[in-house]
Amino acid sequence: MKVGIIGIGHMGQAIIDGLLNTMKSEELILSNHRINDAMTTYQEEHQIEVVTDNQSVINANPDFVIFTTPAPVTLAVMQEFKTLSAQTVILSAAAGISLAEINAILPEQPVALLMPNTPVAVNHGTLGVALNEYITDSEPIESFLQQLGDVFITSEREFGIFGTVTGCGPAFVDVFMAALGDAAVKNGLNRELAYQAAASMVKGSASLMQETNIAPDVLKDQVTTPGGSTIRGVVALEQHAFRAAVIDAVEASNG
Ligand SMILES: NC(=O)C1=CN([C@@H]2O[C@H](COP(=O)(O)OP(=O)(O)OC[C@H]3O[C@@H](n4cnc5c(N)ncnc54)[C@H](OP(=O)(O)O)[C@@H]3O)[C@@H](O)[C@H]2O)C=CC1
Ligand SMILES: O=C(O)[C@@H]1CCC=N1
Known part of the structure; x- marks a missing residue:
């Protein structure tokens, strides 16, 4: 070759x-x-x-x-x-x-x-x-x-948006992991351990979705214990329009 x-x-x-x-x-x-x-x-x-x-x-x-x-x-x-x-x-x-x-x-x-x-x-x-x-x-x-x-x-018609999600997406995930790291450091974790934790968690979450083929909102529901801590974080994400921000990011890159 x-x-x-x-x-x-x-x-x-x-x-x-x-x-x-x-x-x-x-x-x-x-x-x-x-x-x-x-x-x-x-x-x-x-x-x-x-x-x-x-x-x-x-x-x-x-x-x-x-x-x-x-x-x-x-x-x-x-x-x-x-x-x-x-x-x-x-x-x-x-x-x-x-x-x-x-x-x-x-x-x-x-x-x-x-x-x-x-x-x-x-x-x-x-x-x-x-x-x-x-x-x-x-x-x-x-x-x-x-x-x-x-x-x-993919077809050539699908290729553009597919490539925006997968080609630009690592930068969006990197920003997410950097923010997770900052939050962990703010609460006392050292920077190296904070980044290792973020990367491992993202890798594991992606593997779970890929290997089980379960939709991400269903996986999210499995984490949010009723009356527990995760739903408070999810509500905070929704209050800051996290999903809309991600959709806008993809559309901005795709434009
Ligand atoms: N970065 C990414 O994650 C992705 C990038 N791409 C695509 O890959 C391409 C490159 O992106 P990226 O690597 O980020 O950009 P970079 O600027 O890092 O790399 C571009 C490279 O091309 C070289 N180059 C410039 N002009 C010429 C030329 N006339 N002949 C040969 N080589 C030349 C540059 O050399 P020098 O710096 O010495 O001028 C540089 O090494 C883009 O088309 C982008 O759309 C696609 C998917 C993902
Ligand atoms: O930013 C860019 O234009 C290239 C294409 C996909 C990822 N990087």
């Missing part, structure tokens, strides 16, 4: 870190318009090939090329891939770019829109994928991406 990754910023590095847990260094080739500190580290500590010219990526004849370049430059960078093998699948992680825009540059190329999230760095990501018509068998793509986390094939 050979995988090219174009754009070695936060998302590119998260994907590389996840793939390094499951693939060999020589299976990866990294390209950025200039060598940055992260690329130097990958080159020196993992002996990964790093380049600043995309022709080297094309010459490597990769199975997949993943674009994690900024959305405004991604279509321009794709112009450099016109001689890419017709067998290579492009995975475009740039938010807001359509399959039609990519195929206008690279006609008949197998392309998938990809919305990864930062937890791919620890192989617990959520990856939304929308395929174009030149991909007849999704299995090789799903099998490759499952190294990084849970893979969901």
Whole structure:
């Protein structure tokens, strides 16, 4: 397997870190318009090939090329891939770019829109994928991406809102965990233990919902003992319009 990754910023590095847990260094080739500190580290500590010219990526004849370049430059960078093998699948992680825009540059190329999230760095990501018509068998793509986390094939219409929830969502959860940490510190817990407690609780709550398939409001009802402490906290969240704030956050990011 050979995988090219174009754009070695936060998302590119998260994907590389996840793939390094499951693939060999020589299976990866990294390209950025200039060598940055992260690329130097990958080159020196993992002996990964790093380049600043995309022709080297094309010459490597990769199975997949993943674009994690900024959305405004991604279509321009794709112009450099016109001689890419017709067998290579492009995975475009740039938010807001359509399959039609990519195929206008690279006609008949197998392309998938990809919305990864930062937890791919620890192989617990959520990856939304929308395929174009030149991909007849999704299995090789799903099998490759499952190294990084849970893979969901969506239509292109669903892909946008799915990706907003899963791609932007980690930042919303991070804000929630930071607030939990502050509350714990305010009440005397040390900062490290406060963050460990918050992360463990969020991970456990997510696992419970995922493994039981029970709706979150039903799970919430199981925690709120009648006359107990949790319902007082839930009422405080409702008084501060917590649900409305979350819905507004998703809609603001999706806009
Ligand atoms: N961050 C996230 O959680 C997610 C991000 N994405 C998508 O990933 C993409 C990157 O986001 P993010 O990693 O946050 O952004 P960053 O700014 O952290 O990374 C962008 C990278 O692209 C490089 N770059 C800029 N211009 C070019 C170019 N012309 N050719 C090659 N590389 C270039 C930058 O290099 P330099 O800094 O040296 O200029 C940088 O390394 C975006 O399209 C975003 O929508 C998708 C899902 C989640
Ligand atoms: O903030 C952004 O635009 C990107 C897309 C999803 C997560 N980060």
